[in-house]
Every structure is written in structure tokens, then in C-alpha cells.
Amino acid sequence: MMARILVIDDNADLLQMIRLLLEDQGGHEVILSAEGEDGLARALDNPPDLAIVDVMMPGITGYEVCRRLRQEPSTADTPIIILTARGQPVDRQMALEAGADEYIAKPVTMTVLLERVNRLLAQRAVRPAAPTPGMIALVSLRGGVGVTTLAVNLAVIYARQSPDQVCLVDLSTSSGHAALQLGLRPDPNWSALALLDADPGEVAVRNYLLAHPAGLHLLAAPFVPVIGEGPTGEMMLSTLTLLRQGFNTVVVDLPSVLLEGTMAVLEAADAIGVVTTADPPAIQTTVGTLQVLRSFIPKVRLILNQVAPGTPVSVEALQRVLKQPLVASIPFDAGQAEALAHGKPLALTTPQSPLAQGAARVAAALVGASVRPSAT
Amino acid sequence: MEEVLQTGWLAADFFLHSYRISGRIDVRRRSLADMLNDRTTGFIQLEDAYVSPIDRPGEIIGIYSASSLTKANVTLVLVPRRDDALSRKQTYGSYYGTHLRQIFLTVPSFEIVGYLRLSARVDLRRLLSVETEEFIPILDGRVRASIWPDVAFTGGGVLVNKHHIGAFCLAEEA
Numbered sequence: 194m195m196a197r198i199l200v201i202d203d204n205a206d207l208l209q210m211i212r213l214l215l216e217d218q219g220g221h222e223v224i225l226s227a228e229g230e231d232g233l234a235r236a237l238d239n240p241p242d243l244a245i246v247d248v249m250m251p252g253i254t255g256y257e258v259c260r261r262l263r264q265e266p267s268t269a270d271t272p273i274i275i276l277t278a279r280g281q282p283v284d285r286q287m288a289l290e291a292g293a294d295e296y297i298a299k300p301v302t303m304t305v306l307l308e309r310v311n312r313l314l315a316q317r318a319v320r321p322a323a324p325t326p327g328m329i330a331l332v333s334l335r336g337g338v339g340v341t342t343l344a345v346n347l348a349v350i351y352a353r354q355s356p357d358q359v360c361l362v363d364l365s366t367s368s369g370h371a372a373l374q375l376g377l378r379p380d381p382n383w384s385a386l387a388l389l390d391a392d393p394g395e396v397a398v399r400n401y402l403l404a405h406p407a408g409l410h411l412l413a414a415p416f417v418p419v420i421g422e423g424p425t426g427e428m429m430l431s432t433l434t435l436l437r438q439g440f441n442t443v444v445v446d447l448p449s450v451l452l453e454g455t456m457a458v459l460e461a462a463d464a465i466g467v468v469t470t471a472d473p474p475a476i477q478t479t480v481g482t483l484q485v486l487r488s489f490i491p492k493v494r495l496i497l498n499q500v501a502p503g504t505p506v507s508v509e510a511l512q513r514v515l516k517q518p519l520v521a522s523i524p525f526d527a528g529q530a531e532a533l534a535h536g537k538p539l540a541l542t543t544p545q546s547p548l549a550q551g552a553a554r555v556a557a558a559l560v561g562a563s564v565r566p567s568a569t
Numbered sequence: 570m571e572e573v574l575q576t577g578w579l580a581a582d583f584f585l586h587s588y589r590i591s592g593r594i595d596v597r598r599r600s601l602a603d604m605l606n607d608r609t610t611g612f613i614q615l616e617d618a619y620v621s622p623i624d625r626p627g628e629i630i631g632i633y634s635a636s637s638l639t640k641a642n643v644t645l646v647l648v649p650r651r652d653d654a655l656s657r658k659q660t661y662g663s664y665y666g667t668h669l670r671q672i673f674l675t676v677p678s679f680e681i682v683g684y685l686r687l688s689a690r691v692d693l694r695r696l697l698s699v700e701t702e703e704f705i706p707i708l709d710g711r712v713r714a715s716i717w718p719d720v721a722f723t724g725g726g727v728l729v730n731k732h733h734i735g736a737f738c739l740a741e742e743a
Contacts, residue, residue, distance in 0.1 A: 278580025287627035
């Protein structure tokens with residue numbers, strides 16, 4: 194079974210030895226990286242079938258590489274072997290806590306390394322396919338809490354995992370900003386779709402989508418705010434059903450009002466991300482929102498988004514007030530203002546930024562949310 | 570014999586009073602034991618030093634591309650294999666004793682159990698006072714932090730700084 198294996202180690206001689214071993218005796222394709230950040234970038238760019246990571250490297254340690262790989266949906270399930278000269282039981286524990294599948298202390302024999310690699314690859318081959326996100330609805334009934342920013346960054350993260358399989362839908366009725374955040378002009382948008390009398394069909398719906406180079410598609414909101422209720426629940430459901438047939442992930446940015454259409458989307462969604470900030474008005478609105486959404490609670494995931502600088506919020510205290518666990522907390526990120534101004538999401542340009550990292554945690558928490566609850 | 574993936578660099582754990590420092594040493598020309606016992610210099614150079622406090626020995630609190638340790642302040646050095654703890658003259662086909670004696674010894678912050686390899690019956694006083702080598706190789710060593718009993722380390726070899734030894738105890742000869 195030929196596999197694509199990424200090896201990250203700062204020892205150039207050892208890298209070449211491992212490459213020869215895995216290529217000549219294992220028949221695998223090997224990608225080498227001598228530094229943690231570079232290795233991470235390579236893994237996220239083109240996820241390998243397996244990664245071998247040294248602990249002691251300049252820059253970031255192998256533990257940190259491991260943790261970041263586990264946070265990214267595209268590499269969350271990638272088998273990781275930590276290969277390290279730090280060979281004590283406490284080091285093994287650190288490696289496993291960081292998310293490694295295997296831990297091998299140096300010096301290692303060729304036989305042992307090859308055997309562990311092949312065993313992990315064989316285990317992965319029989320592992321069931323990772324659940325796809327399905328349809329995710331993001332909502333907050335209080336404006337300005339960063340729902341659109343989160344939706345855009347989630348879509349970018351999922352698109353990295355499954356290029357051309359992700360559609361972002363901006364259902365804002367008051368001049369949505371998803372297109373702006375992606376540097377796109379919102380034309381066409383769903384306003385023309387809303388005027389159609391009949392079910393448009395999947396091919397026709399695709400004509401209303403905007404393509405983004407990050408490998409995602411956008412059904413944009415109209416630039417001019419909509420007077421009245423906006424698209425009907427029926428129109429939204431038929432459109433989203435068609436999009437579900439064409440994409441394995443649909444991220445819906447819902448307006449901050451509970452219209453008929455909003456409720457229909459919440460009903461149909463596989464997971465609902467309720468976004469809140471920690472200021473009293475937002476907390477009050479979130480408490481009320483959770484009461485309204487009580488019939489959907491099994492698929493609701495609560496997300497704290499810190500959109501302003503200040504003292505970090507006590508997650509425990511917030512959970513007590515909201516009576517619901519938070520699946521992720523996104524720290525304030527000063528870089529977001531610039532990302533918005535340039536139409537380039539942080540998940541695309543700066544994956545290691547606090548906001549992008551927080552969005553990655555949300556992305557992981559929402560995958561398969563309807564079947565397995567996640568923890569912070 | 571199985572082929573081991575290794576280069577001319579040895580990774581070892583250096584234990585000071587309160588810190589564990591993992592680093593790499595170039596052993597292509599001289600073994601680690603020979604470097605530690607070289608009296609012409611009081612320092613040993615490490616490449617890529619990774620620092621952990623002894624109460625949290627898995628946590629890396631600092632990474633430094635180069636560092637220099639004062640040999641006199643190094644309590645012990647843990648290495649993965651027995652041969653890594655020996656001097657060149659002890660490893661290359663030389664006769665280096667057949668007696669293995671289990672020992673227990675204490676140094677500041679740690680207790681160590683392992684085996685001394687000797688060519689004749691051991692004379693403790695001679696070993697600690699007359700032998701010229703500053704660092705004594707203990708084979709198959711287990712090192713335990715005295716005040717954190719859960720913190721323990723093992724290695725094929727432990728090079729112990731003779732001047733840090735408090736108690737040196739021999740087990741009954743088998």
C-alpha cells in the first residue's frame with residue numbers, strides 16, 4: 194500500500210535515511226521538511242497519509258506541530274508518529290496528549306520504524322471515513338458578534354479539506370458581508386433566485402454561485418437590503434437541498450432575526466452554531482435564543498467569539514449562565530480589521546492567527562455534531 | 570544485527586540541580602564520556618538545547634540553538650544506550666570487565682540505581698578518590714527525583730558526576 198508520508202526533522206542526515214528507508218523498502222512517497230512551521234504548512238497544503246514528527250526542532254516543537262495538525266479538520270485524523278530523542282515515559286505521555294498515535298524513541302531500528310508506519314497505515318485503511326460537516330447553520334440574534342466572519346473562515350477551513358465541495362450561503366437580508374470578506378462582488382446573488390416561481394434545479398442554482406480561489410463557492414446576499422421578510426422558507430429549503438446534493442459541506446450564515454426562512458434552515462441543519470460575545474446584552478440575547486431553539490438543543494453548539502480586546506472571559510462562568518457548554522472560544526484578533534479591508538480571510542492568509550485557530554477549533558467541533566458531542 | 574537509524578550526533582539528557590536539558594552533542598570524533606572527562610575544558614557544548622524544569626520534565630519551557638553547560642554543575646547525563654555512556658577505549662574491542670555490580674547512589678535531587686561494570690573486585694574508595702574520571706558510567710540506570718517520586722527516567726547509561734555523589738551503596742554480589 195503506497196502512501197504519502199511527511200517527515201519533519203531538523204536532522205538532515207536522519208531525514209535522508211528515513212526517506213531512503215520509506216521509499217526503497219516501504220515503497221512510499223516521502224515529503225521532507227526540516228522545520229516545524231514549514232512541515233505544518235506542507236501538511237495543511239496537501240494533507241499526507243501519515244506524518245513522522247521529531248520533537249526537538251528549532252522554532253516550534255513537534256508537540257506543537259502535533260496539536261495544530263489535530264486542530265485542523267483536514268489533518269485531524271492523519272496518523273502521527275512522534276520520533277524523538279526525548280525518550281522518557283513522561284515524554285511519551287506528552288506526545289500522546291499532544292495527539293500522536295505512536296511514539297518512538299531514538300535511536301530506532303529500520304525494522305521498527307517501517308513496521309510502525311505500515312501498521313498505522315493499515316489501521317487507517319480500515320477506519321471508517323471521517324464524517325463530513327453536512328449543513329451547518331451559524332446564528333446570533335444579536336448583530337455584530339462576528340457570525341459572518343466565522344462563517345467565512347469556517348468555509349475556507351472546510352474547503353482546504355475538501356476543495357470544491359464547500360458552499361457558503363449568506364442569507365442576510367440587510368446587505369450581507371460574506372462576499373466583501375472574500376473580496377468578491379455580490380453579483381449574482383440569491384435575490385434573483387428568490388424571484389423564481391419554480392424549483393430551479395441544481396444546475397441552475399450553480400449559475401448563481403460565485404467561485405473563490407480558495408476552493409469554495411458562495412451564494413451571496415444582495416448588496417441592497419431586502420424590504421420585507423426576504424426569501425421564503427420554501428425557497429430556502431429547496432435551494433439548500435439542491436446545494437446539499439452538489440456539495441458535501443454547506444455553511445449558512447443566517448440573518449439575526451427569526452424569520453420563517455431562518456427557522457426552516459435551523460430545522461434542516463445538521464449542526465447549529467450559536468455565536469455569542471460575553472457582554473451582557475449578548476448574553477441576555479443568547480439565553481433567550483437558546484430557549485427558542487430548545488427543540489434543536491442536541492445539535493446546537495455554543496461558540497464564544499471575543500470581537501473586542503479586553504480581559505479574557507471566564508468560560509466556566511459563561512457556561513454557568515448559559516447552562517450550555519461552549520465548544521470553542523475564539524480570542525480577539527486585531528488582524529481581522531485588516532483581513533476585512535483586504536477581502537482576505539485570516540484562515541486563508543494567516544492560519545496561525547488566533548482567530549483562524551479558533552475557527553479551526555469550531556470547524557472540528559461542528560463536524561458530525563449531530564452524532565457526537567464535542568468538548569472544548 | 571539490526572540497522573539503527575542514527576547519525577554522528579548523540580541526543581542526551583543533562584540533569585542539573587533543578588533542570589533537565591536535552592541536547593545534541595557531536596560524537597563523531599570523541600564519545601560523550603571522553604568529552605565530559607576531558608580536564609582541559611570545564612564546559613560542554615550542546616546544539617539545540619531543550620529546557621524543562623525537573624518538576625515538569627516533559628514540558629519544554631525553552632529552546633536554544635546553542636548552549637554551554639558547566640561540567641562541574643552537571644549532576645548526571647542520561648543516554649539511550651549502554652555504549653553511549655562509555656569512553657572510546659572502553660567500547661572498541663577492549664576488555665572492559667565482566668563484573669556487573671548493582672549499585673544505589675544519591676546525588677542532589679536524585680537517587681540512581683543501576684550497574685557498575687568492573688574488571689576486578691570493586692574498591693569503592695579507589696573508585697571515588699583515585700580514579701581520574703569525573704563522570705562514572707552506570708549501566709541500565711534508573712534515575713528518580715528525590716522529592717517527586719513520580720518523576721523517573723531510564724537510560725542504557727547514566728554518567729554520574731563523582732563530585733555530586735552523596736551516598737554510594739553496593740548491592741550484594743550475586
